[in-house]
Amino acid sequence: MSARGQVVFKDIWKKHGEFVALKNVNFEIEPGEFFALLGPSGSGKSTTLRILAGLDAPTAGQVFIDGKDVTGADAAERDVAMVFQSYALYPHMTVAENISFPLEMAKMPKAEIAPAVFDAARKVKIEHLLDRRPGQLSGGQQQRCALARAIVRKARLFLLDEPLSNLDAKLRLETRVELKKLQRSLGMTAVYVTHDQEEAMTLADRMAVFMAGEIQQIGTPEEVFAKPNSIDIAGFIGNPPMNLVQAKYQDGDVFLGGHKFETTMQAAGSRDVVAGIRPGAIRLGGDGLQSRVDLVEHLGDTAVLDLDIGGALMRVRVSDENVPKEGDTVAITARPQDIHLFDSQTRMRLS
Amino acid sequence: MASAGNTAATDVAGVAYSDFGHVLAQRERRFATLLLAPAFLALLATTTFPLLFLIYTSAYRMDLSMPFLNGFVGLENYKVLLSDDRFWHSLVVSLVYTISTVILQVIVGLALALFVMNMKRGQGWFRVIAILPVVLSPAVVGMIWRTFMLAPEFGIIDYLAISAGLGSKNWLGDPFLAMVSVVVIHTWQWTPFAFMVLLASLASLPEDIYEAARIDRASAWQRFRRITLPLLRPAIVMVIIMRTMVALTAFAAIFTVTGGGPGTATEILNLYAYRKSFTELSIGYGSALAVALLIVTVIISAILFAIRRGK
Amino acid sequence: MKRLRTILLLAITVVFLLAWAFPIVWSVLNSLKTDKDALAYPPKLLFEPTLDAYRDVLFGSGSILPNLLSSMIISLGTTIVTMVLAIPAAYALARLRFRGKKFTGFYVLATQMLPPVGIIIPYYIVLRNIGWIDTYQGIILIYLSFSLPFAIWLLVSYFEDIPYEMEEAAYLDGASRLRTLWRIIIPQVRGGIAVTVVFVFLNAWNEFLFAVVLSGNTVRPVTIAMFNFVSVEQTLWAKLAAVSVLAMLPVVILGIVAQKHIVKGLTVGAVKGGGRR
Numbered sequence: 001m002s003a004r005g006q007v008v009f010k011d012i013w014k015k016h017g018e019f020v021a022l023k024n025v026n027f028e029i030e031p032g033e034f035f036a037l038l039g040p041s042g043s044g045k046s047t048t049l050r051i052l053a054g055l056d057a058p059t060a061g062q063v064f065i066d067g068k069d070v071t072g073a074d075a076a077e078r079d080v081a082m083v084f085q086s087y088a089l090y091p092h093m094t095v096a097e098n099i100s101f102p103l104e105m106a107k108m109p110k111a112e113i114a115p116a117v118f119d120a121a122r123k124v125k126i127e128h129l130l131d132r133r134p135g136q137l138s139g140g141q142q143q144r145c146a147l148a149r150a151i152v153r154k155a156r157l158f159l160l161d162e163p164l165s166n167l168d169a170k171l172r173l174e175t176r177v178e179l180k181k182l183q184r185s186l187g188m189t190a191v192y193v194t195h196d197q198e199e200a201m202t203l204a205d206r207m208a209v210f211m212a213g214e215i216q217q218i219g220t221p222e223e224v225f226a227k228p229n230s231i232d233i234a235g236f237i238g239n240p241p242m243n244l245v246q247a248k249y250q251d252g253d254v255f256l257g258g259h260k261f262e263t264t265m266q267a268a269g270s271r272d273v274v275a276g277i278r279p280g281a282i283r284l285g286g287d288g289l290q291s292r293v294d295l296v297e298h299l300g301d302t303a304v305l306d307l308d309i310g311g312a313l314m315r316v317r318v319s320d321e322n323v324p325k326e327g328d329t330v331a332i333t334a335r336p337q338d339i340h341l342f343d344s345q346t347r348m349r350l351s
Numbered sequence: 352m353a354s355a356g357n358t359a360a361t362d363v364a365g366v367a368y369s370d371f372g373h374v375l376a377q378r379e380r381r382f383a384t385l386l387l388a389p390a391f392l393a394l395l396a397t398t399t400f401p402l403l404f405l406i407y408t409s410a411y412r413m414d415l416s417m418p419f420l421n422g423f424v425g426l427e428n429y430k431v432l433l434s435d436d437r438f439w440h441s442l443v444v445s446l447v448y449t450i451s452t453v454i455l456q457v458i459v460g461l462a463l464a465l466f467v468m469n470m471k472r473g474q475g476w477f478r479v480i481a482i483l484p485v486v487l488s489p490a491v492v493g494m495i496w497r498t499f500m501l502a503p504e505f506g507i508i509d510y511l512a513i514s515a516g517l518g519s520k521n522w523l524g525d526p527f528l529a530m531v532s533v534v535v536i537h538t539w540q541w542t543p544f545a546f547m548v549l550l551a552s553l554a555s556l557p558e559d560i561y562e563a564a565r566i567d568r569a570s571a572w573q574r575f576r577r578i579t580l581p582l583l584r585p586a587i588v589m590v591i592i593m594r595t596m597v598a599l600t601a602f603a604a605i606f607t608v609t610g611g612g613p614g615t616a617t618e619i620l621n622l623y624a625y626r627k628s629f630t631e632l633s634i635g636y637g638s639a640l641a642v643a644l645l646i647v648t649v650i651i652s653a654i655l656f657a658i659r660r661g662k
Numbered sequence: 663m664k665r666l667r668t669i670l671l672l673a674i675t676v677v678f679l680l681a682w683a684f685p686i687v688w689s690v691l692n693s694l695k696t697d698k699d700a701l702a703y704p705p706k707l708l709f710e711p712t713l714d715a716y717r718d719v720l721f722g723s724g725s726i727l728p729n730l731l732s733s734m735i736i737s738l739g740t741t742i743v744t745m746v747l748a749i750p751a752a753y754a755l756a757r758l759r760f761r762g763k764k765f766t767g768f769y770v771l772a773t774q775m776l777p778p779v780g781i782i783i784p785y786y787i788v789l790r791n792i793g794w795i796d797t798y799q800g801i802i803l804i805y806l807s808f809s810l811p812f813a814i815w816l817l818v819s820y821f822e823d824i825p826y827e828m829e830e831a832a833y834l835d836g837a838s839r840l841r842t843l844w845r846i847i848i849p850q851v852r853g854g855i856a857v858t859v860v861f862v863f864l865n866a867w868n869e870f871l872f873a874v875v876l877s878g879n880t881v882r883p884v885t886i887a888m889f890n891f892v893s894v895e896q897t898l899w900a901k902l903a904a905v906s907v908l909a910m911l912p913v914v915i916l917g918i919v920a921q922k923h924i925v926k927g928l929t930v931g932a933v934k935g936g937g938r939r
Contacts, residue, residue, distance in 0.1 A: 055830050057375045072374045075833035082834045088827035092849040101845075105836035149835070159834075376759065382839050383758040387766065390751035390810060397781070397807035398773040404784035413787075463678060473675060480682050482924055486917030487686075488868035490885040491909050495689050498892065498902060505899075507688060510705055543682065544928055551925045589929065600777045603870035603885075624779045629875055634783060641780035648777060 004066055004156040005031045005189025007052065012061035014047055021047050022058070023213045029191065034183055036192045036200035039210030040236065046161060048210070049193045053159055054078045066156065081155035085162040087146040089134035095121070095145050096130040102153040120152035123182065140171050151186060158183070158190045164199065176202060197237045201225065209233050231347040234276045234340060240304060243314045246344065247275040254339060257310035259289035262336045265350065273350065274342040279304065279317040281338035288331035293324050307332065409642050413635035428639035438640065440615060441623040442647070448534060448619050449598040455538040456594055457587060460545025468553045481543035489540060493607030496536045497523065526616035529609050533617050536604055545590045552586035592655045599648055620644050686910070692903035700899035715900035719908070726905055729887035733867055735798055736883055740805040740866040741859055744813050747806070749855065752817030753843055757829070770811045778871050781807050786875055796878025804872050809862045816861065816930045820854025821847070860920040861927045864913050884909045
């Protein structure tokens with residue numbers, strides 16, 4: 001496994017006139033890591049990737065790859081490969097010519113190109129399509145061709161800009177798994193941009209969550225899921241997203257709809273907070289908050305209930321046994337460790 | 352990109368960074384300059400330089416036939432021009448020629464486009480035949496009309512006139528008929544242009560608004576007045592602008608058919624400038640006429656563009 | 663009633679088609695006649711076709727073959743020089759960011775406003791001084807004044823259709839800007855380049871004013887040479903028709919080949935179709 005592909009973003013700013021696209025972005029990526037840049041559209045994740053690729057330059061700050069400052073280097077000098085959302089296959093070249101193009105540009109001897117191209121194509125299972133042109137390929141095949149073009153050169157960084165978003169749902173799930181296997185087997189450092197939190201959760205070793213041009217949290221998917229840093233991240237990650245309701249905190253407890261829930265926080269005193277509980281962490285029954293079932297959505301093996309708790313909406317995911325009916329009244333409870341508390345002013349995590 | 356860079360270096364946490372956006376932009380600019388420079392220089396040499404030189408020569412007396420009289424005359428050529436009846440006459444001929452041909456092209460072209468649009472079969476014939484006139488050299492078109500169409504007792508038009516009992520006419524020898532002839536020839540050659548542009552524009556109008564109008568009980572005429580015409584307006588204005596510019600500087604067809612004659616009956620300003628410069632060899636005065644033509648062109652196009660921008 | 667309408671529509675159709683096709687068809691017919699048939703009164707629609715007129719104008723004394731060749735050299739030369747200059751310029755205008763881009767684009771359009779007669783007068787003086795009257799380099803150079811703005815603007819519209827990711831992908835694959843342009847972008851606008859070539863050739867073939875002023879014994883395109891067949895004393899009808907047909911043939915073929923693109927080619931820039939007429 002190569003120890004190449006270490007990335008450092010140091011104090012990166014990007015402005016377009018008055019508009020600040022990136023606000024002091026800092027992160028490090030370790031060699032061999034699968035790193036996701038996750039965030040809603042317009043949050044700066046794509047800009048970050050483009051700056052890393054050398055397609056855009058930061059307004060301020062430095063980019064290091066393998067310890068070397070590449071901030072002012074052209075894309076062509078960086079030895080990075082990229083899969084574009086649109087794939088950007090060269091329509092006038094065959095699949096084989098597309099894949100061999102980066103090798104030609106790297107001045108690889110002709111005799112070595114053909115085997116390298118075949119090898120890359122085989123890794124993504126398109127070796128039977130080498131003579132076709134992109135226009136004659138299905139969407140999934142085009143995506144694989146773009147992947148092959150990116151891996152053939154064994155670049156030190158492998159950048160992916162929403163590479164699965166143009167595939168249909170079933171193919172997306174399959175490709176996701178293969179992509180992860182491919183990255184593992186090649187031992188490449190991958191940087192993956194997506195707005196789909198599920199993709200980031202399943203693929204990434206670590207991820208950076210972008211909100212409005214800033215990184216709000218960096219961590220493993222488990223960490224980000226278990227301990228979201230802010231209300232925005234809490235609301236962005238998880239499906240259905242975390243329930244976030246205004247509540248009153250007092251001496252270690254939080255009051256929701258008049259009912260007391262224990263929390264892990266110890267601090268004394270009283271304040272307004274936003275309490276977050278994941279839909280899957282809410283339990284039905286027992287001595288809990290009484291609430292009415294407004295709507296039941298059956299999803300097959302699970303069901304999602306919309307509950308009315310004193311005018312606020314709370315969604316609960318339950319297993320598909322003993323699902324209450326619409327109009328029923330249920331009691332809900334949650335374990336202290338499943339209750340997340342956020343400052344309602346700063347929107348940051350308290351506990 | 353560049354403007355963002357200038358401010359960023361100071362206001363980011365007080366730390367001075369070099370802005371690499373600037374560097375990338377500079378590289379891109381250099382590449383653009385490299386690509387543009389040859390064409391830009393060629394255009395400078397073949398358009399801008401002649402324009403400046405033209406203005407320069409228009410301030411000189413420059414007679415190739417009498418070089419001993421050559422010299423700087425300042426605005427003399429323009430003074431002469433303003434009291435030159437032949438100039439004013441050619442300007443009027445230019446305007447008559449331009450206005451009549453443009454109006455005819457638009458009306459006939461629009462009528463044909465509407466007609467063909469509603470045809471169920473045979474559209475292809477019109478589309479192919481419309482291409483022929485517009486790709487031909489106006490000089491060849493002029494030659495064909497001058498001879499095979501209009502030559503007395505030989506041309507088909509004259510034959511038709513005789514057959515219709517009007518008798519043989521000297522189509523290109525009579526001042527009025529000559530003017531009509533050159534207008535008809537220009538209209539013949541360029542109406543297919545208006546036709547093709549307007550047909551393409553018509554074909555791009557959505558079908559469903561007509562169905563909606565039909566349901567609203569609009570008559571065919573109302574549909575044309577209230578829907579087709581307003582939607583077609585940008586295309587019509589574009590056709591008018593383009594055809595006006597071309598008609599003002601038309602040369603080959605008139606040169607071939609009448610040479611500006613009989614006398615100066617069909618001598619548009621463009622042709623007058625040419626004749627003065629290259630037939631009478633008064634380059635200086637010819638230059639002044641060409642400048643006048645440029646001014647007229649600019650004024651008319653300014654008016655037309657104002658109309659286009661306005662309602 | 664319905665039948666009357668149909669007949670009326672058919673009649674209008676035929677009249678219009680005939681009005682536009684007739685002058686051309688009639689020239690072709692005359693070119694296939696003998697001089698005697700051509701002069702016949704009333705005009706003959708039925709006659710024994712012959713290629714005599716073509717044989718005479720092509721291979722007889724005063725052959726126009728050199729003139730066809732001259733037209734061809736002018737048109738091909740103009741096309742090649744124009745494309746070599748216009749393709750990189752159009753790419754820069756369509757794709758790259760640089761200061762003064764708007765101005766440059768406007769400048770290219772505005773140069774088309776100049777009346778051709780205003781260009782040829784000063785150019786004639788200059789070319790006379792350097793001895794370039796009646797030379798191919800002289801006429802090709804001045805043809806750039808109308809072919810270059812036209813070609814640049816037509817090509818810009820084709821370059822703009824290519825997604826930006828193409829260049830970005832090529833840069834990331836390690837290609838330089840120039841190589842990206844040559845290997846990735848230009849192959850993708852082949853169609854647009856072909857259309858542009860057709861129109862530039864066509865416009866150069868048809869140009870007349872500059873040719874009248876600059877032609878001589880060396881440079882003598884067919885549009886000028888056809889005047890040899892008309893004179894005050896006599897007109898050589900069949901031969902003139904044959905020459906006209908030969909002068910029309912290349913552009914008609916090109917026009918029909920480029921049929922689908924003709925509206926775009928005619929309206930490019932949308933300020934002016936061409937200062938060449």
